[in-house]
Amino acid sequence: MMRKIKLTKANKIITLKALAPYYYREKALGHGTQEVGKLILKIDSLPADKKATFSTEEIFLMRKTINRLRNERLAKGQYTDAADDMLLKLF
Numbered sequence: 001m002m003r004k005i006k007l008t009k010a011n012k013i014i015t016l017k018a019l020a021p022y023y024y025r026e027k028a029l030g031h032g033t034q035e036v037g038k039l040i041l042k043i044d045s046l047p048a049d050k051k052a053t054f055s056t057e058e059i060f061l062m063r064k065t066i067n068r069l070r071n072e073r074l075a076k077g078q079y080t081d082a083a084d085d086m087l088l089k090l091f
Contacts, residue, residue, distance in 0.1 A: 002053045009048040011086045016043060018065040018083070036061065063090050 007015070023036045039058050046052050054062070070083035 001056045003056070003059060004051045004053050005059075005089055006049065006051045007043065007046055010082050011089060012043055012046065012048060014069070014082045014086050015062055015066060016040060018069040019043070019062070022061075022065045022068070059090055063087065066090070 019036060019040050023033055023040060026036060027033045035057070039061060042052070042058075066083055066086050070080050070087065073080045073083065
């Protein structure tokens, strides 16, 4: 199933910040990183404020990594509104 999501500049940044550590962690563990790498390139190449089509797997991966980033920031007492905004767009 495919879904269209509008990515603002801020949401693109927060999504890329969430995906990058996941990519490097998986690479260090010797797991496949091709799908994550493709998603990072796809998001990075999208113009801001345009709708893009994402698969269910891509959305699941974005949710998982953004939620992880949000929880890490909450544990440190940091600001999370941008991550919360992006998570709401993905639901």
